[in-house]
Amino acid sequence: SEEINYSEAVEYTITGIEPGAGISVTTEKAIEEYDSLSGWEVNLSSTAAMASELDEAISNEEPIIITGWNPHWTFAQHPDMKYLDDPKGIYGETEVIKTIVRQGLQDDKPNGYKLIDQFEWEVEDMESIMYESKETGDDIETVAERWVEDNQDKVSEWTEGVEEVDGEPFELVSTPWDSERASAYVIKSVMERLGYDVTVTPVDVAVVFESIANGDGDASLAPWMPLTHKDFYDEYSDQFEDLGPNMEGAKIGLVVPEYMDLESIEDLQP
Ligand code: PBE
Incomplete structure (x- = not known):
């Protein structure tokens, strides 16, 4: 099929923020808990670095998976973003x-x-x-x-x-x-x-x-x-x-651009 392998395309890497953030700790937990994320990494650097990688991916319509949250201006600047479903509830509800x-x-x-x-x-x-x-x-x-x-x-x-x-x-x-x-x-x-x-x-x-x-x-x-x-x-x-x-x-989770045909953390591949 012509389906894109998003996991391969993002090199099994989630684009994260500061190591000292709660969402970084939670993402390490998600990687442990989901079979679909086995062997994945979260790239921890800074919110500014994440934002510029996001901007670049969006302007090239490339796949990217970020650690995202609301309230945040990301969703105003890039309204076409969505949270991936989290059936194990690692990131909670609100x-x-x-x-x-x-x-x-x-x-x-x-x-x-x-x-x-x-x-x-x-x-x-x-x-x-x-x-x-x-x-x-x-x-x-x-x-x-x-x-x-x-x-x-x-x-x-x-x-x-x-x-x-x-x-x-x-x-x-x-x-x-x-x-x-x-x-x-x-x-x-x-x-x-x-x-x-x-x-x-x-x-x-x-x-x-x-x-x-x-x-x-x-x-x-x-x-x-x-x-x-x-x-x-x-x-x-x-x-x-x-x-x-x-x-x-408020809310936290894994977030992707709408143009990615991906709905759930469980749709990723180890
Ligand atoms: N955040 C924004 C913080 C709290 C506020 C979600 C990036 C965190 O993960 O700790």
Whole structure:
């Protein structure tokens, strides 16, 4: 037949992102669990490298399999992308993004705690910041500040009952992806308007949990659960406080361009 052997065409390689990402760990698990991925590799480098390989493959209509996620601007820029079916559920259904804080934060910084606890928003909010940053070339921090300016109705729900402070420091621990930079800089902007002195530190996922557990950081808005960051979460779960989701409807998985005639991870070949 004239069917393309996609597995051979991509050299049995998934184009991944940073080794410290949850989705990288999950993809190693997928390679172990699926017979169809036996002997495959995931090429771990960076999100920027993955994005440029994706752009190149798409402009040449060549096959490529990436580790992908939503919210992400990839799907706006390349709307013809699809998730491969994952019948074993290694990547889960949908994910939530959670807020975690260090033990004792509520006593030490009750207003900061209250604000962080009241923060929740939608996929569309986060995506609008990512798209605008891509389109205008303005960095996420600048766009996040504008978003806060323009969305005072939402912001006022988060700040309800929160009193102003006078230069109190607040350490937000985040990850390097635009999605988490968006939430961190939105909250930074909101807190600065209330008198906080906010630091945003982007680190590897493992370090997010470690630094909230050991009290170096006050809070993180970056954990993806129940699967993406499960191993890291479980390692420290009794050493931080989980304030629940700040966003619902996130997703991770293996993603391919629509022009590939491929539907499921199980359609690949070892
Ligand atoms: N991500 C985006 C991250 C979390 C946010 C899916 C690339 C990860 O895999 O850890």
